[in-house]
Amino acid sequence: MRYADYLKSKNMWENTILIFSTDNGGETNAGGNNWPLRGKKWTLWEGGVRGVSFIHSPLFNSTTVGTTHRSLMHISDWYPTILEGILSHTLPSNLSLDGVNMWSSLLAGSEGPRTELLHTIDPLASHPGVALYNDTFPTNTTAAIRVGDWKLLTGYPGVDKIFPPVNYYSDYFNYRVSNWHWKTLNKIARIKGDEANYFHLMHDNEYHDLQDRHMQGVLYENDFPEIYQLTASGEVKNVWLFNITEDPEELIDRSDDFPEIVKQLLDRLAEYNLTAIPPNFPSPDPAGSPANNGGAWKPWVNTGVVSTLINHVNSAIVRTKSFFGQLISWE
Numbered sequence: 102m103r104y105a106d107y108l109k110s111k112n113m114w115e116n117t118i119l120i121f122s123t124d125n126g127g128e129t130n131a132g133g134n135n136w137p138l139r140g141k142k143w144t145l146w147e148g149g150v151r152g153v154s155f156i157h158s159p160l161f162n163s164t165t166v167g168t169t170h171r172s173l174m175h176i177s178d179w180y181p182t183i184l185e186g187i188l189s190h191t192l193p194s195n196l197s198l199d200g201v202n203m204w205s206s207l208l209a210g211s212e213g214p215r216t217e218l219l220h221t222i223d224p225l226a227s228h229p230g231v232a233l234y235n236d237t238f239p240t241n242t243t244a245a246i247r248v249g250d251w252k253l254l255t256g257y258p259g260v261d262k263i264f265p266p267v268n269y270y271s272d273y274f275n276y277r278v279s280n281w282h283w284k285t286l287n288k289i290a291r292i293k294g295d296e297a298n299y300f301h302l303m304h305d306n307e308y309h310d311l312q313d314r315h316m317q318g319v320l321y322e323n324d325f326p327e328i329y330q331l332t333a334s335g336e337v338k339n340v341w342l343f344n345i346t347e348d349p350e351e352l353i354d355r356s357d358d359f360p361e362i363v364k365q366l367l368d369r370l371a372e373y374n375l376t377a378i379p380p381n382f383p384s385p386d387p388a389g390s391p392a393n394n395g396g397a398w399k400p401w402v403n404t405g406v407v408s409t410l411i412n413h414v415n416s417a418i419v420r421t422k423s424f425f426g427q428l429i430s431w432e
Contacts, residue, residue, distance in 0.1 A: 104119075105119070114159065115159045116159075116160070117158060117159075118156065118157075118158040118160060118187060119156065119157045119158060120154070120156050120179070120183075121154055121155050121156075121157075122152060122153075122154035122176070122179070123152040123153050123154065124152065124176060125142050125149060125150065125152060126138070126140065126141055126142050126144075126147075126148045126149040126150065126151060126152070127141060127142060127148075128141060128142040128143075129141040129142075129264040134264075134266050135147075135148030135149075135151075135264065136263075136264065136265060136266045137263060137350050138151060138263070138349065138350055138351075139261060139262070139263045139350055139351045139352075140258070140259060140260060140261060140262070140263075140351075141259075141260065141262075141264060143259055143260075144258055144259025144260055144261075145220055145221065145243070145245040145254055145258035145259055146254075146258055146259065146261060146351055147252075147345065147349055147350070147351055148263075148264070149259060150220050150245070151349075152176070156207060161208070162208075164210065165207075165208065165209070165210045168210050170206070170207060170210060170213075172203070172206055172212055172213030172215065173213065173215040173216065173217070173218050173247065174203055174213060174215060175199070175200065175215065175218050177198070177199045177200035178200040178201055178202075178203050178215065179200065180198065180200050181198055181200045181201060181202040182200070182201075182202050182203045182204050182207070185202045185204070186202045186203065186204020186205065186207075187204060201213075201214050201215050202214070203215070216248065216249060217246065217247060217248040217249070217369070218246070218247040218248075219245075219246050219370075219373055220244075220245035220246060220247065221243070221244060221245055222242070222243075222244040222370065222373060222374055222377055223242070223243040223244065223256070224242060224379075224380065225380055226242075226243035226256055226257055227243070227256070227257050228241040228242060228243075228256065229241055229256060229257050229337045229338075229339050230336055230337035230338065230339040231336070231337075231339075233339075233340060234364070234367065237364065237367040237368050237370075237371050238255070238367040238368070238370035238371040238374060239255075240255045240256070240339045240340040240367065241255070241256055241339045242255060242256050243255065243256030243257050243258065244256060244370050245258060246366055246369060246370055246373075247345065248365075248366060248369065250344050250345060250346040250347070251342060251343070251344060251345070251362055251366065252342070252343050252345045252351075253340070253341070253342050253362075253363060253366035253367070253370070254340070254341045254342075254343075255339055255340050255341075255367075255370070256339055257339070258341070263350065340356050340363060341354045341356055342354060342355045342356040342358075342359060342362060342363050342366075343355060386401075388401050388402075389401045
C-alpha cells in the first residue's frame with residue numbers, strides 16, 4: 102500500500118504534511134541529472150548543492166498550491182521548521198541552531214527569513230594556488246557561501262563540468278541542448294555587455310564553429326563551457342563569484358568585475374571560520390549500530406546538546422499525537 106493511500110485509509114491525509122527533499126545534487130556517474138546546472142554531487146557548484154524538494158498538504162491554501170518557492174533554504178532549516186513551525190514546539194534560544202523556521206514563508210509563498218547560506222568550509226581539501234589576501238579568508242582554502250544573489254567559491258569547488266542529460270543524444274534533448282546553447286550565448290552577451298566577452302570561455306574559431314553546428318542541430322558533449330582554472334596571468338585560479346539569481350548555471354565569473362563583493366564575502370567566511378569546530382574523524386563506535394538502537398540510525402550518546410535535542414524530538418513526537426490525531430502503526 103502506498104504511503105498516501107495508507108493515510109487516507111486512516112482518515113489522516115487531510116491533516117498531513119508530506120515533505121520530500123534530497124540532500125544534494127545528482128551523481129551524474131550513477132544516472133543523476135542536474136542539467137543545466139554546473140557540477141554534480143560532491144562539488145560546490147549549483148549542480149552539487151542545489152536540492153530538489155516539494156511539500157504537499159491539503160492544509161495549503163489555493164494561492165500556494167502549485168507555486169515554486171525560491172527563497173534560500175538549507176537542510177538544517179527543516180528541524181526548526183517542523184518542530185516550531187508545524188508542531189508549535191518552542192525551542193530554547195540557547196541551542197544556537199544553524200537552521201531557521203521557514204514555515205510562515207512556505208505557507209504564504211513569501212520571502213523567507215534566511216538571507217545567507219554557508220555551503221561549507223573545508224580545511225582538509227586541496228589548497229590550489231596562493232591566497233589573494235592576507236587579511237581575510239584565504240582563497241586557496243575550499244569554501245562556498247551564498248549571500249543574497251551572490252555566491253562565492255574558493256579553493257577547489259570540484260569538477261566544474263556541465264553534464265548533459267543521460268539521453269542527451271536523442272533528437273528531443275539535442276534540440277533542447279542546442280536551444281540552451283543559443284540562449285547561453287545571448288545571456289553572456291547581455292550580462293558582459295558585448296558578445297566578444299564570451300571569448301573568455303571559448304576561442305573565436307570555436308564560437309563560430311558552435312554557431313554553424315547549432316544551425317545544423319549538431320552539438321557535442323565537450324561544447325559545454327567549463328570555468329578556466331587559470332587566471333589571466335597564468336596562476337591557478339581559486340576564487341569565483343556568480344550572481345546566482347541571474348546566472349544559476351554559473352557561466353559567468355564576476356570576481357574581476359566586483360572585487361568589493363568578493364572581499365565582503367571572504368570577510369563573512371572568515372567570521373564563520375572563527376567559530377568553526379576542527380574536523381574530527383573518530384574511530385567507529387559499535388554502540389551506534391542500528392542493531393543496538395531498534396534497527397535505526399539515530400543519536401546514541403545521550404549527553405550535552407545531543408541529549409537536549411533528543412528530548413525535544415521526543416517531546417515533538419508526543420505533540421504529533423494531537424496534530425495528526427493518532428500515530429501511524431505499521432503492522
